[in-house]
Amino acid sequence: MQIDPVAAELGLEVDRRRNFAIISHPDAGKTTLTEKLLLYGGAIQEAGAVKAKRSQRSATSDWMEMEQQRGISITSTVMQFEYQKHLLNLLDTPGHQDFSEDTYRTLAAADNAVMLIDAAKGLETQTRKLFEVCRMRSLPIFTFINKLDRPSMTPLELIDEIEQELGLATYVVNWPIGTGDQFQGVYDRRLQRVHLFQKTGSHGSQKAADNSIPLDDPDIESLIPHHLYIQLLEDLELLDGIGVDLDLAAIHAGQLTPVFFGSAMNNFGVELFLEAFLEYALKPTIHNSDRGEIAPTHPEFTGFVFKLQANMDPKHRDRIAFLRVCSGKFEKDMVVTHARTGKQMRLSRPQKLFAQDRETVETAYAGDVVGLNNPGSFVIGDTVCVGSRLRYPEIPSFSPELFAYLRNTDPTKYKSFNKGVSELQEEGAVQILNSVDESKRDPVLAAVGQLQFEVVQFRLAQEYGVETYLDILPYSVARWVVDGWEALEKVGRLFNTFVVKDRWEQPVLLFRNDWNLDQIKSDHPDLKLSPISIAPSS
Numbered sequence: 001m002q003i004d005p006v007a008a009e010l011g012l013e014v015d016r017r018r019n020f021a022i023i024s025h026p027d028a029g030k031t032t033l034t035e036k037l038l039l040y041g042g043a044i045q046e047a048g049a050v051k052a053k054r055s056q057r058s059a060t061s062d063w064m065e066m067e068q069q070r071g072i073s074i075t076s077t078v079m080q081f082e083y084q085k086h087l088l089n090l091l092d093t094p095g096h097q098d099f100s101e102d103t104y105r106t107l108a109a110a111d112n113a114v115m116l117i118d119a120a121k122g123l124e125t126q127t128r129k130l131f132e133v134c135r136m137r138s139l140p141i142f143t144f145i146n147k148l149d150r151p152s153m154t155p156l157e158l159i160d161e162i163e164q165e166l167g168l169a170t171y172v173v174n175w176p177i178g179t180g181d182q183f184q185g186v187y188d189r190r191l192q193r194v195h196l197f198q199k200t201g202s203h204g205s206q207k208a209a210d211n212s213i214p215l216d217d218p219d220i221e222s223l224i225p226h227h228l229y230i231q232l233l234e235d236l237e238l239l240d241g242i243g244v245d246l247d248l249a250a251i252h253a254g255q256l257t258p259v260f261f262g263s264a265m266n267n268f269g270v271e272l273f274l275e276a277f278l279e280y281a282l283k284p285t286i287h288n289s290d291r292g293e294i295a296p297t298h299p300e301f302t303g304f305v306f307k308l309q310a311n312m313d314p315k316h317r318d319r320i321a322f323l324r325v326c327s328g329k330f331e332k333d334m335v336v337t338h339a340r341t342g343k344q345m346r347l348s349r350p351q352k353l354f355a356q357d358r359e360t361v362e363t364a365y366a367g368d369v370v371g372l373n374n375p376g377s378f379v380i381g382d383t384v385c386v387g388s389r390l391r392y393p394e395i396p397s398f399s400p401e402l403f404a405y406l407r408n409t410d411p412t413k414y415k416s417f418n419k420g421v422s423e424l425q426e427e428g429a430v431q432i433l434n435s436v437d438e439s440k441r442d443p444v445l446a447a448v449g450q451l452q453f454e455v456v457q458f459r460l461a462q463e464y465g466v467e468t469y470l471d472i473l474p475y476s477v478a479r480w481v482v483d484g485w486e487a488l489e490k491v492g493r494l495f496n497t498f499v500v501k502d503r504w505e506q507p508v509l510l511f512r513n514d515w516n517l518d519q520i521k522s523d524h525p526d527l528k529l530s531p532i533s534i535a536p537s538s
C-alpha cells in the first residue's frame with residue numbers, strides 16, 4: 001500500500017506537538033517556571049531572559065509602561081521550544097486577575113493546562129476561577145506544586161485540597177521528602193528514583209545537575225535524615241494503598257490530574273515534570289465545527305483567532321491576530337477563506353512571537369499559534385480555512401461585573417475617540433455597550449476588572465490622543481436577552497433594570513445585584529437570559 005506523503009507529514013508533525021497554558025494565582029511562580037521550561041527546552045541559555053525581554057519590551061512600548069509601573073504582566077505571547085524531539089507551544093497568560101478574560105480566550109486555544117500552586121498557600125482564588133474554565137472545556141490538567149524549598153503545607157493537605165475543593169482526582173507522579181529547610185528532594189514514582197535537592201546558586205539560571213539514586217540503594221539512608229526516610233516509606237505505602245492508577249484516558253478527559261512537586265526557582269523537578277508531561281499530555285486533537293469533527297491531520301488547513309492585540313510594537317502601530325492552527329498545514333502567503341465573511345485573503349507576513357522577538361513563520365501545524373497581521377479583518381473567534389468552508393464555535397465573552405460611561409473630554413476629537421473605542425472593542429480589551437436612547441452617545445464600558453478600564457483610558461490617551469473620564473454606573477450583573485427585542489417587549493416594563501444594547505444591537509439587561517436579577521427571573525420565568533453574549537452568525 002502506498003503511503004500518502006502529505007498524510008504522513010501531518011501525522012508526524014501532530015504527534016510531536018504539545019500545546020499548553022499555565023494557570024496560576026499571581027506570584028505562584030509562573031514567570032519563573034516558564035523560564036525554566038525554556039531553559040530546559042534550550043530556547044534560552046540562561047534564565048532571566050524572559051523577564052529581561054519583558055522589561056525591554058516595556059521600555060520600547062508605551063502602554064506597556066503600565067505593566068512595568070505596576071510590576072504585573074498583562075499581555076500574553078506564545079513561546080515555542082523543543083524538548084526531546086517534541087515541539088512544545090506554551091501559551092502565556094496574563095497574571096493579573098483583571099485580565100482573566102484574556103486568559104479565558106487563551107485557554108480556548110490550549111490543549112492542556114498546567115495548574116501551578118504555591119506550596120505554602122495551596123489553592124488561591126485566581127487558580128480556582130481558571131480551573132473552572134479548564135473544567136468547562138474538559139482540558140487535561142497537570143499540577144505543579146512549587147516553592148517546596150520554603151515552609152509549605154504538607155503534601156497530603158495540598159493533595160486533599162485539590163481532591164476535595166476542586167473535585168479533581170489526583171495521581172501523584174513525584175512526592176516530596178521534607179519541605180522548607182528540611183527539603184531533601186522528591187521520589188519519582190515513574191522511574192522509582194529519589195532525586196536529591198541541591199540549591200542552585202544565582203536563582204537557578206543554569207540547569208541543575210541530576211543527582212538521583214534508586215529508592216532501594218543502601219546509600220540512601222546516609223543521604224537523607226532517618227525520620228524523613230521513614231516518613232517517605234510511610235507516605236509511599238499510603239499512596240500505593242490508595243491505589244489510583246495512571247489512567248491516560250482520565251487525564252485526557254480532565255478528570256485526573258498528575259501531580260508534581262518541585263522548586264522552579266531552583267530548577268528542581270522541572271525536568272521530571274517535562275519528561276512526564278510529554279508522555280501524558282494530550283497532543284493536538286479534534287475540534288468540533290459546524291461541519292462536524294475536524295481531525296488535526298485533516299489535509300485542509302483550518303484555524304481560529306483567539307486573541308487580538310494592537311500596538312505590540314508602537315513604532316509600527318500594528319495589530320496582530322493570534323491564530324490557533326487546528327488542522328492541515330499552514331504556509332506563508334497561502335490564500336484562505338475568512339469563514340465569517342466568505343472573503344478570500346492572503347496570509348502574508350505571518351509571525352511567530354517569542355517574548356518580544358519575532359520571526360517569520362514559513363509553516364505551522366495543528367497545535368501551533370501564528371501571529372497574523374490584522375488590518376481590522378478579524379474578530380475574536382473567526383475561523384479561517386481552505387477548501388470547504390467551516391466554522392469553529394464562538395469563544396464566549398465572559399460576564400462583565402463593572403460598568404461605566406466613557407466620556408470624551410474634547411468633542412473635536414470624536415473621530416479618534418470612536419476609532420479608538422471600536423478598535424479596543426475588537427481587540428477584546430473591553431466590552432462596549434450602548435444606550436438605547438439615541439441621544440446618549442457615550443459608550444458604556446463593561447469589564448471584568450477595574451484594570452481593564454485603566455488600560456482603555458491609558459491607551460486612548462497614548463495611542464489615539466484622546467483624554468477621557470469615567471462615570472461609574474451602579475450595576476454589577478449583566479444578562480443578555482436570548483430571544484432579542486421581541487421577547488423583551490413582550491414582558492413589558494422591568495423594574496430595577498437598565499436596558500442597553502451590545503455591539504450586535506442585541507438587548508442586554510444590567511442589574512445592581514443578584515437579588516434584582518432573581519426578582520426579574522421569578523417575575524418573568526419565560527424570559528431567557530444568558531450571562532454571556534452570543535455573536536450572531538451571518
Ligand SMILES: Nc1nc2c(ncn2[C@@H]2O[C@H](COP(=O)(O)OP(=O)(O)OP(=O)(O)O)[C@@H](O)[C@H]2O)c(=O)[nH]1
Binds near residue numbers: 024025263266
Ligand atoms: N523560594 C522560592 N521562590 C520562588 C520559587 N519560584 C518562584 N519564586 C519566587 O516567587 C516570586 C514570584 O515569582 P514569579 O515567577 O514572578 O511569579 P508569577 O506567578 O509569574 O507572578 P505574576 O507575574 O504576578 O503572575 C519571585 O520572587 C520568585 O523568585 C521557588 O521555587 N522557591
